[in-house]
Amino acid sequence: MILDAKIPAGELAEKWNNYKKHAKLVNPANRKKFDIIVVGTGLAGASCAASLAEQGYNVKSFCFQDTARRAHSVAAQGGVNAAKNYKNDGDSVYRMFYDTIKGGDFRSREANVYRLAECSAELIDQAVAQGVPFAREYGGYLNNRSFGGVQVSRTFYARGQTGQQLLLGAYQALMRQVSLGKVKTFTRHEMLELVVIDGKAKGIIARDLLTGQIERHAANAVVLATGGYGKVYYLSTLAMGCNSSAIWRAHKKGAFMSGVSWIQFHPTSLPQSGEHQSKLTLMSESLRNDGRIWVPKKPGDDRVPKEIPEEERDYYLERRYPAFGNLSPRDIASRAAKERIDAGCGVGPMKNAVCLDFSKAIKEQGKEKIKEKYSNLFTMYEKINGINAYEQPMLISPAAHFTMGGLWVDYRLMTTIPGLFALGEANFSDHGANRLGANSLLQACVDGYFIAPYTIPDYLADEMKAEKITTDHPAFAAAENEVKVQLNQFLQMKGHLSADHYHKTLGKLLYDKCGLSRSKEGLEVAIAEIKQLRKSFYKDLKITGDDKVNSELEKAGRVADYLELGELMCYDALTREESCGAHFREEYQTADGEAVRNDQDFCFVSAWEWKDKDPGHELHKEPLVFENVALTVRSYK
Amino acid sequence: MKLSLKIWRQDSFDSEGSMISYQLDDVSVNMSFLEMLDLLNETLVQKGERVIEFDHDCREGICGQCGMMINGRAHGPLSNTTTCQLHMRSFKDGDTIYVEPFRATAFPIVRDLKVDRKGFDHIIQAGGFITASTGQPPEANSILISHQVTEAAFDAAACIGCGACVATCKNSSAALFTSAKITHLALLPQGKLEAAGRVISMVDQMDAEGFGHCSNTEACEVECPQEISVLHIARMNYEYNKALVFKT
Numbered sequence: 001m002i003l004d005a006k007i008p009a010g011e012l013a014e015k016w017n018n019y020k021k022h023a024k025l026v027n028p029a030n031r032k033k034f035d036i037i038v039v040g041t042g043l044a045g046a047s048c049a050a051s052l053a054e055q056g057y058n059v060k061s062f063c064f065q066d067t068a069r070r071a072h073s074v075a076a077q078g079g080v081n082a083a084k085n086y087k088n089d090g091d092s093v094y095r096m097f098y099d100t101i102k103g104g105d106f107r108s109r110e111a112n113v114y115r116l117a118e119c120s121a122e123l124i125d126q127a128v129a130q131g132v133p134f135a136r137e138y139g140g141y142l143n144n145r146s147f148g149g150v151q152v153s154r155t156f157y158a159r160g161q162t163g164q165q166l167l168l169g170a171y172q173a174l175m176r177q178v179s180l181g182k183v184k185t186f187t188r189h190e191m192l193e194l195v196v197i198d199g200k201a202k203g204i205i206a207r208d209l210l211t212g213q214i215e216r217h218a219a220n221a222v223v224l225a226t227g228g229y230g231k232v233y234y235l236s237t238l239a240m241g242c243n244s245s246a247i248w249r250a251h252k253k254g255a256f257m258s259g260v261s262w263i264q265f266h267p268t269s270l271p272q273s274g275e276h277q278s279k280l281t282l283m284s285e286s287l288r289n290d291g292r293i294w295v296p297k298k299p300g301d302d303r304v305p306k307e308i309p310e311e312e313r314d315y316y317l318e319r320r321y322p323a324f325g326n327l328s329p330r331d332i333a334s335r336a337a338k339e340r341i342d343a344g345c346g347v348g349p350m351k352n353a354v355c356l357d358f359s360k361a362i363k364e365q366g367k368e369k370i371k372e373k374y375s376n377l378f379t380m381y382e383k384i385n386g387i388n389a390y391e392q393p394m395l396i397s398p399a400a401h402f403t404m405g406g407l408w409v410d411y412r413l414m415t416t417i418p419g420l421f422a423l424g425e426a427n428f429s430d431h432g433a434n435r436l437g438a439n440s441l442l443q444a445c446v447d448g449y450f451i452a453p454y455t456i457p458d459y460l461a462d463e464m465k466a467e468k469i470t471t472d473h474p475a476f477a478a479a480e481n482e483v484k485v486q487l488n489q490f491l492q493m494k495g496h497l498s499a500d501h502y503h504k505t506l507g508k509l510l511y512d513k514c515g516l517s518r519s520k521e522g523l524e525v526a527i528a529e530i531k532q533l534r535k536s537f538y539k540d541l542k543i544t545g546d547d548k549v550n551s552e553l554e555k556a557g558r559v560a561d562y563l564e565l566g567e568l569m570c571y572d573a574l575t576r577e578e579s580c581g582a583h584f585r586e587e588y589q590t591a592d593g594e595a596v597r598n599d600q601d602f603c604f605v606s607a608w609e610w611k612d613k614d615p616g617h618e619l620h621k622e623p624l625v626f627e628n629v630a631l632t633v634r635s636y637k
Numbered sequence: 638m639k640l641s642l643k644i645w646r647q648d649s650f651d652s653e654g655s656m657i658s659y660q661l662d663d664v665s666v667n668m669s670f671l672e673m674l675d676l677l678n679e680t681l682v683q684k685g686e687r688v689i690e691f692d693h694d695c696r697e698g699i700c701g702q703c704g705m706m707i708n709g710r711a712h713g714p715l716s717n718t719t720t721c722q723l724h725m726r727s728f729k730d731g732d733t734i735y736v737e738p739f740r741a742t743a744f745p746i747v748r749d750l751k752v753d754r755k756g757f758d759h760i761i762q763a764g765g766f767i768t769a770s771t772g773q774p775p776e777a778n779s780i781l782i783s784h785q786v787t788e789a790a791f792d793a794a795a796c797i798g799c800g801a802c803v804a805t806c807k808n809s810s811a812a813l814f815t816s817a818k819i820t821h822l823a824l825l826p827q828g829k830l831e832a833a834g835r836v837i838s839m840v841d842q843m844d845a846e847g848f849g850h851c852s853n854t855e856a857c858e859v860e861c862p863q864e865i866s867v868l869h870i871a872r873m874n875y876e877y878n879k880a881l882v883f884k885t
Contacts, residue, residue, distance in 0.1 A: 047771070050771070051770075051771040054770045054771060065694060065700070065702060066692060066702060066753070066754055066755075067754065067755070067757065067758050067798065068758070069701070069758075069798055070694055070695075070700040070701060070702045070798075072694070072695065072700070074695065074699050074700050074701075074797075075695050075697060075699055075700070084777070086778070122774075124777045125774040125775065125776055125777045126769070126771060126772075126774050127777075128774065128777040128780060128827070129767065129769035129773065129774035129775070129780075129827055130766075130767055130769050130827075131767045131790075131794075131821065131822055131825050131827050131828050133787050133788075133790045133791040133794050133821070133825070134777075134787070135787070136782055136783065136784045136787040137784060138783070138784045139781070140781030140782055140783050140784070141778050141781065142777055142778055158791060158794075159791060159795075161699070161795065164699055164795075164797070165791075165794060168794065171761075172761060172765055172766035172767070173766060173769075173770075173771075175758065175761045175762045175765065175766060176762070176766045176768065178758075178762050179762040179763065185758070187755070187758075210747055239694040239695040239696065239700060240693060240694055240695075240696060241694050273667045274665055274667050274668070276665060276667075276668050276672050276675070276676060277672065278669070278671070278672050278675060278696060279696045279697070281696075281697045282697065380697070380698060380722070383698075383715075383718060383722045383724070384669075384722065384724065386724075386726060449771050450771075453771065494685075496683075498679055498682045498683075500675070500679065542682055542683075542685075543682075544681065544682050544685055544686055544687050544688060545687040545688060546687070548649075548748070549690050549747060549748040549751065550687075550690075551688060551690055552678075552682065552688055
């Protein structure tokens with residue numbers, strides 16, 4: 001199968017304009033004849049749903065949380081990038097495009113990345129108009145800070161709550177459309193199946209998590225904005241409910257998955273402290289603006305970090321990457337931390353952490369200034385660990401965080417199933433093999449506010465004459481039946497192991513074998529073990545409770561999908577015989593441990609097709625063509 | 638450490654609930670409160686019993702989905718902390734801990750510790766937004782806002798919508814939640830144009846949802862994880878009266 005990304009013609013800087021010039025339109029009077037389903041109410045989902053409703057379409061918005069405002073976009077702390085060049089420090093759309101494509105280790109599409117940078121400035125305008133309280137200077141102008149992997153200050157922020165504030169802007173826009181009757185919200189609903197009719201996405205099957213009712217919903221187009229699947233590792237920075245089920249079930253209905261093994265480990269998370277742990281709390285990357293990262297020079301140093309004298313500390317990021325230092329990109333910083341921890345230099349009770357030290361910044365700028373910038377993060381740190389980070393270094397460690405991979409989409413954000421769109425972290429599109437800090441909020445917003453509102457009408461314009469599908473169609477009955485069969489199967493399982501047990505076991509396996517570093521041998525072991533684990537799951541799983549409110553039943557469905565997705569992650573990592581971005585294959589590295597990319601053989605995006613057999617997946621390739629940038633060795637030295 | 642737990646169990650809104658006792662050994666001080674409940678639920682699965690249902694998601698204090706009354710206090714013994722950020726080091730070996738849902742007429746119980754907080758969405762739908770459709774906005778720096786006003790608006794905007802203010806209030810008032818949004822938007826120049834209509838509509842909706850009136854006990858501020866100030870309630874009253882006076 002030839003994957004056509006449908007990149008518009010013309011010069012790089014003209015492509016998006018050219019697309020918009022030729023995109024088909026739907027007459028305002030006809031828009032109310034179209035129903036659109038948007039699954040997910042994070043930044044991508046809420047902004048898309050609100051923007052389409054503003055145009056006049058009927059939108060049904062789904063989320064599993066109790067209200068749309070809780071989607072995991074809220075947790076992004078540090079900021080959102082935009083090429084406004086307010087700091088007059090050399091920024092431009094092209095510079096931002098270049099930083100992003102280089103940050104992604106040249107594994108993303110030029111045209112998509114350029115569009116992301118191009119639309120960034122308008123997002124700041126939109127958010128400010130909605131009342132997002134971005135940080136301001138005393139003269140009243142917007143303020144910026146810098147983030148990892150770039151040498152300009154282009155990050156806009158709202159204390160340590162940028163994601164929360166941006167999401168409230170989108171949520172409030174969504175609530176306005178609810179009040180106007182253009183959006184109907186289905187909270188505490190989980191999408192469990194995609195309905196495909198004559199090759200096109202025509203609806204979903206959802207479960208009402210309060211009543212257990214299985215519902216059919218028909219639409220002219222379906223948008224998945226369901227976020228990332230980093231929770232596959234169990235321990236991650238993600239919310240407990242984040243899951244892959246919507247995209248995975250769409251995948252099994254024909255949507256290809258791309259870059260599945262490209263998963264970012266965030267370098268500044270809190271380390272694991274015990275077996276009971278359910279999540280790894282993130283400390284914003286913005287802390288790296290003022291915090292210095294170090295470990296003791298001597299392996300096995302048991303002293304309390306603040307008692308280790310200056311000359312016995314190894315500021316390994318400053319040492320290895322002097323040009324970017326503590327602001328090196330996430331993949332580099334995480335891998336460097338793992339290297340030191342593996343070398344026995346880790347600190348903390350489990351020797352699994354590194355120090356993030358603010359003593360120099362406090363000395364230079366004063367405690368008050370540091371407090372103003374990061375007080376909520378320092379408070380959070382103290383709540384969790386009982387340690388005052390103004391007085392001693394924070395202990396941090398890399399944790400699974402963001403999935404660059406996701407559903408394959410073309411330039412219009414449409415998957416390989418016509419009428420099915422994927423937005424935000426749920427798609428693979430803009431970040432290549434590694435995402436730069438403060439680009440995820442941006443991508444989610446740009447997809448939802450500015451891209452989908454052009455591309456979805458472009459698709460719908462051709463659907464005007466299509467037959468109106470209702471939920472009586474046999475395809476709905478078949479999809480509903482599949483869902484019910486699976487749920488009944490789970491409810492009847494009286495084994496002896498909980499869904500969490502399988503989730504934790506899978507997560508640990510993936511951390512070890514398909515985490516910060518991977519090898520052929522390890523991945524092959526992991527694939528075999530996951531197959532075993534899946535067999536055991538369908539034999540020994542135990543579910544209690546009824547078919548109404550039942551969090552164990554919800555978890556079982558999600559874990560069942562993870563057990564298939566995890567295997568595909570390993571295949572994706574196994575077949576990519578190079579190191580690029582977050583994907584580090586031990587066989588492909590330089591003598592001093594830097595990644596070795598192979599542009600000759602691997603300058604493509606993987607696109608996996610589900611096959612209902614063993615091994616279950618077929619690899620397609622979308623070649624990446626670079627016409628504007630030279631593929632260089634990505635150096636931050 | 639060893640704990641005795643007394644937890645509210647209720648099948649559905651229509652059924653009767655009661656406090657059920659559980660014993661839990663091997664609780665570590667490093668566990669979060671919710672991880673302690675995970676542990677308890679794991680033992681319930683092993684025994685073949687239905688697990689305790691409770692709301693939670695981000696587990697880092699920002700999504701606002703978790704919330705329960707712990708020993709009679711919303712989100713537990715610490716001030717300004719969500720349930721998910723409460724750790725077991727706040728308790729002692731041998732403690733008995735009482736866990737109940739957030740109770741309010743406007744927060745009907747769904748099951749066990751889960752409640753329905755849809756009323757908050759309805760209040761926002763009544764006007765908790767700035768009418769600014771996608772595509773309309775002017776250049777961001779054309780709206781100058783002083784550092785102080787931005788910070789004050791942010792203090793109000795920081796509300797996470799958890800409902801602790803309602804649960805702790807003897808009147809089950811949503812005044813703190815509603816006033817935080819009113820203040821956030823009324824302070825900013827972008828939000829001033831709609832301020833009068835917004836405050837009247839949101840306050841009416843708050844009453845229609847069955848939330849009680851504010852009698853200034855200030856209990857809400859104590860439990861609010863984001864330290865939202867009761868002064869916002871004063872501003873809400875000011876904005877409300879101003880809107881009535883200037884109503885034409």
